[in-house]
Amino acid sequence: MSVKHALLALLEQQPMYGYQLRAEFEQRTGTTWPLNVGQVYTTLTRLERDGLAFADGEDGEGHVIYRITDAGRDEVATWFTTPVGRTQPPRDELAIKLALAVTVPGVDVGTVIQQQRSATMAALQDYTRLKRQAAAGAVPDAGADDGSGGADLAWSLVLDSLVFAAEAEIRWLDHCESRLRRAAAGGVGRRNARLDEEAPARGAR
Amino acid sequence: MSVKHALLALLEQQPMYGYQLRAEFEQRTGTTWPLNVGQVYTTLTRLERDGLAFADGEDGEGHVIYRITDAGRDEVATWFTTPVGRTQPPRDELAIKLALAVTVPGVDVGTVIQQQRSATMAALQDYTRLKRQAAAGAVPDAGADDGSGGADLAWSLVLDSLVFAAEAEIRWLDHCESRLRRAAAGGVGRRNARLDEEAPARGAR
DNA sequence: CCAGAGCATATACCGGGTATACATGTCCTA
DNA sequence: TAGGACATGTATACCCGGTATATGCTCTGG
Known part of the structure; x- marks a missing residue:
């Protein structure tokens, strides 16, 4: 959910359009995690569906401008105040x-x-x-x-x-x-770590 | 792709059925990353589609037994010999x-x-x-x-x-x-890190 | 006898992530 | 000046990872 919240945080700072959101995100994280543009638009659609942001017409150049809602602001606040990771760390x-x-x-x-x-x-x-x-x-x-x-x-x-x-x-x-x-x-677990064949048949049941 | 390769590695050790694969996986990683059973079966389907494993009938108790193929063995070998992470680290x-x-x-x-x-x-x-x-x-x-x-x-x-x-x-x-x-x-970047309003309008273009 | 728990398989569904289509505008150059 | 390369900008199709759920089965205890 990090992309979703990151976009919301950027929208809280200022209304923006999709491509601009990607630029702002990548300016902060550099080449580390290049953000696919497609994901920005799909995420924006989901944000609008969930009432956290909404498309608010176009600016002078015809860009679709997205604005954050009050619910979105709440979501950002809880994201920043809630620590991450204690539940399930991502698979390593x-x-x-x-x-x-x-x-x-x-x-x-x-x-x-x-x-x-x-x-x-x-x-x-x-x-x-x-x-x-x-x-x-x-x-x-x-x-x-x-x-x-x-x-x-x-x-x-x-x-x-x-x-x-x-x-x-x-x-x-x-x-x-x-x-x-x-x-x-030592004595324990001296198997493995080397190629030794003939694994014993040990099923789950 | 870690689950896919982990299942393949387990199948290389011995032919198994779905539920058994989950048990073997969780025995090795404990409660850290509980593996949803559904993912095992979908992954097995994809493995069969890609020619890395195949369902080979049933055992005495009616379990669908999966076996690894030669291509699957190659895949496991390259997985173990190829280091991970140098390309794109997962989003933190x-x-x-x-x-x-x-x-x-x-x-x-x-x-x-x-x-x-x-x-x-x-x-x-x-x-x-x-x-x-x-x-x-x-x-x-x-x-x-x-x-x-x-x-x-x-x-x-x-x-x-x-x-x-x-x-x-x-x-x-x-x-x-x-x-x-x-x-x-110091002098640089003394903004932020505190709540100061009035962010200057700085778009991407 | 049957309610519940564990075993076993399968499928529906959603979000993350990538690739791609498509259109516009700009700039450089042959 | 026509055209090609390139950046901007939006949108959609697709796959994979991950979760929840449906559906049977067997075994066990009250």
Whole structure:
């Protein structure tokens, strides 16, 4: 639901049309999560259906202008005041992959971990390179108002978020490696982590 | 695509029926990501459509047994050997929320951050509590094979992944707070972060 | 005997996300 | 100046992930 609420928050700031909403969104999140235009319009349709926004005619250039409603303003307020994530974290593909790699025989978990670490470290370098670019491109000192409304700061914070997540991923991979080594050395769970055949038939019932 | 590949990996280990696949999946990921049964069957249908698995009659109890194909085995192999995430990381709702909170006037970013930190720390405590339970429930020393096939180890690693992610989130929130404080003190971007009205009209064109 | 619970399969439905169609306007250039 | 490339702008078709629900079945306890 993040796109829906993000669009609502932008509409709260100012009435806008679809294409403009995409531009504003991407100005704040940069190249991280390019927003497909189609999704903007479908989301706007749903927002109108749910009474959170409505198309309010056209401006001078023929753009369909959307406005937020009072219900929409309430929705934005609750979105900002309600923390996210405590219920069900989104499925983590890497965690699922490793959980399967550990339990399914015939998979070399060590290689999976090593390759993933390399890829994540490469991504980390990309992020730091992007951060350098962003720092260079930013206005060194915009006295009163540079017109960006802090969009470059937001984009920088998003980048930091990716960096922190990638670093945590690498730490977790190291942690998995050492735990697997310990398990292989000790008595418990010395199977898997190497290709050993003949899995016992163990159904659910 | 993580569910699709996870089911394929399970089918590579052994032919199974739908309900059994869900049980095997949840045994490895615990209560983290409960898998809806319906998704299993729709995914199986798609797997059959794409030639990665096929329904191979019934077993004694009348269960529809699915088998993996050679193409499916290839798919699993490439899944395990190809790292994940370098292309487009999944949308992070929290990052989007904060990016919007920073750029949209009238939002108290400090409160958003503080509330989120509290919620994340609560989740962190839940995770460590679950880890204690898992450690207590695990077989202390299963000499040869406890029949779980390392499912408890996988579930424990998944939990660790959640812990690492939550810790990184908290670190990022602290980082955001200090950056915002610095921005508020310095010259650049002293707007936002406080409710100041009268946003200048700045459209995309 | 039957009410409820767990097992098992299947389908309807919605939201997220991508690709694509289509139309307009602008700008560059052969 | 005609035309091609390109950005702007809106809209729709389509697939996949995810949830809820319908429908049987078996087993068990009161």
